[in-house]
Amino acid sequence: MASRYQNRIELLQGTLDLLILQTLQWGPRHGYGISQAIRANSGEILQVDTGSLYPALHRLERQKWIAADWKLSENKQRVRVYRLTATGKKQLLSERSRWEQLSDAIAGVLSPARRGGQA
């Protein structure tokens, strides 16, 4: 378990929003579910800090990119389920393209030769 903490990668500023929005694209989830999904989909590498998750969820909700409802979970617990709104979908698209630009740019910086070779 200790190793997992060591492997944890600090999320870049702003990427958490993107991850949450992306996760919700496959359907509504509660807070714990979102953190689990991000961890599973990142191959256990991205560990969302709860101290960042809930502030982010409430911030996104205030910006009306996601909405929340109280529902009963499979094991009869009252959970707050978040879903993507229409504006949230648009936001997701623009954040994705920004992310792709950013990761291309970083990749280019890291291996300039390969990038130049392709061109």
Next chain:
Amino acid sequence: MKFPWRRDRKQQELEQELQTHLKMAASDLLERGESAARAQQAVRREFGNVDLVRQVTRDQWGWRWLEELLQDLRYGARMLRKNPGFTLVAVLTLALGIGANTAIFSVVNGVLLNPLPYPHAEQLVTLHESKPNFEFGSISYPNFRDWQRDNRSFSSMAIARRINFSLTGVGEAEQVRARYISSDFFSTVGVNPVLGRDFAPGEDEIGAAPIALISAGFWKRKFGSSPDVLGKSLTLDGRNYTIVGVVPANFDLFLKSFQLAEIYVPIGQWNNPMLPKRGAGLGVHGIARLKPGVSIEQARADMGEVSRNLAAAFPDDNKGVAASLIPLRQDMLGDVQPILLVLLAAVAFVLLIACVNVANLLLARSAGRAREFAIRTALGAGQGRILRQLLTESILLALAGGALGLVLAQWGTQSALKHLPADLPRAAGIGLDARVLIFTAVVSLLAGILFGLAPALKTRTPKLQNTLKEGGRGADTTRHRAQSVFVVVEMAMALVLLIGAGLMIRTMTHLWNVDPGFRPQNVMTFGISLPPSMMNASPDAIRAALRELDARLAATPGVAAMAQTWEALPFGYDDERVFWFDGQPKPASQNDMNWTIDYVVGPGYLQTMGIPLQRGRFFTAQDNEHAPLVIAIDDVFARKYFGSQNPLGKGIVFNDTGKRAEIVGVVGHVHQWGLDSDDTQPLRAQVYIPCMQMPDAYMAMVPSGIGVVVRAANNTAGLLDSIRSTSRQMSSQQVLFGALTMDQIISDSLAARRFSMILLGIFAALALLLSSVGIYGVISYLVGQRTQEIGIRVALGARRWDVLRLVLTHSVKMAVLGVLIGVAASLALTRLMDKMLYGVSATDPFTFLAVAIVLTFVALAASYLPARRAMRVDPIVALRYE
């Protein structure tokens, strides 16, 4: 989103959300085979600080400022609760200041600020005739008609004249207030009848059919607001008028020359033989509406030209006569505006003093709180946060004071309105409306910031280590310097108010000591109208009825003396006549003749009024319609026209009769124009004419109402009842009205000044009280601070007298400085009161000196108690103290 109750719910939901998360994480770990205890521990560790998560999440809601505000408010409220004595004194002080301001502002608001209730009120002007002796005199009917025809500045122009009618045939006979008006009176003002119609053009001509408009109040009182009142007839002074319309209940012009009336009839119905005469002055005044875009200056120029043309066409009557115009607002409010503004300024001073006092209290208290703020700063509170905290506290205080002040103001306004001068225009519109509430809120907030800021800024830069080391007694020198400055300012403001009040008191004393020229005690006056059957009686029959009235009233128990008085009454109403001296040729124009006030009275007048006879004799019953015409004059008349010559036996000729009347007596001058302004009036000569010698033409007007003065044998209480029963025995249709004692009339003439004097007195007393509390507080504080020093001085051999001097020197310095600043401010400010003063200059040295001495002594007295404490300082105790 931003409501606190929603916030509470959201808080609970967040709690639940986080708890669920923890539970789910723990059960996942359990499924993977961890022990319950380890699972809990792991989850907690992973989750981190739950409180911090909660806090940071909540910050996302954007309510941080609100939370901090609520926190400040809670904290502030707790601080105020913890110091109930301080809070009580501060809130009460502020409540007095804010309450007084709210009360005066609600009067200013109702009287001055609220718009006049007429469409385009700024176009309305009142219309008068300026002529020798009268700047705003009465308009003659023919001149009005010519002005109406010739002017180019007004869209309409109307005249009105008040009158009393005997109303008979609808319930008990009574006297009703009525007004003669020209046809476009109501359309000029912009008032439409609520029922029926207005007068049509031409219906106001002499000789037109008798019709009437009634007020909504009269409609309700006499006809139960029944719509079939139209077409009914009203018997006024024995004549039938057909009701054609009802005017709205709230109609009022708030002018002395346009008193509220119940009935309006066309001016052409007036049976006064003088009405068609161009030179007549009959108490007729006008109102006119400027055409859109025409300024009052343009209208004045236009009317000047119209007047000049008329003067050229009718030199006999119109030489020196011109139209004079005053904007309606100015005519209505011109007298009260300066008084109200002076009071508003005075009351603002009271609030400033209250603020200074509370600031002083806060400052003294901040001494004890310096440590608290140093600790908070040490724990990471920003300077801004502490400043905000302090301001929140002072605004909280101010709002509490404001709320209480509102209650005081409501109560104060109600009781003040009862003592307001009866002629305060628009008094009915005074109350707490939205504007007053906003005023109070804004004043409270400003006051809170004002008195909170000084102590807050003083505490802003505590030298952290020093303060903590010193045990919370830091920054003392700056603090007591600020306190001394506050006290000086307070004393200066109190001095200004005291001088204002002092000047008003001196004014009133002077006025009370003015000899009105008659003895008003035990004298009563009232009006009486003869039964309607007398309206068309012959002059001889009317004279007989009047003699009967004299006899019956004189014989009424409790009556020591009585007399009829037809035209002028001192302090009440006036009447003038023009004349020339017997032996001179008749002057060509009325303007070349002499003017005099005329009292048409019965033989008992001098005795009733208590006017001294100086030479010759007064009238007797023998000076009747068959006897040679006689008059009496006053000493002003005698000096003005005869100098050192003996006037007795000389004759004058009145323009209206053209007959010679002989002067048989000289009597003392009476203050016709009030206690204050009689000396400065241009027209002061007075003449007395016996009622019975008035020409027959006048007799026709007498039955509709004459004045009577009565001197009571003992006192006026109950006298009216016996007079009323005498009158009823003569005829049930004879109406008695408008009864007042002369004392009351004189007192009413001083009402506005008395009101200002009382209010200024109250404000000055408040200011004096508050500033002595301030001085007491500061000196007590200083003595407390210097206990140790005083102890050392005493130990070194200082005597008690030296200690007293030490303490008092400081208060004397503050007092003298305050007095000097206050005197300088007063020299500039009391000038605003000039119009309210009488017999005393706005910079009266006596008042200034007396007030300065009083204030200095009060300051010394307020310092004496703490100084005495200082004198008793025991050096051993004082030195052991540290």
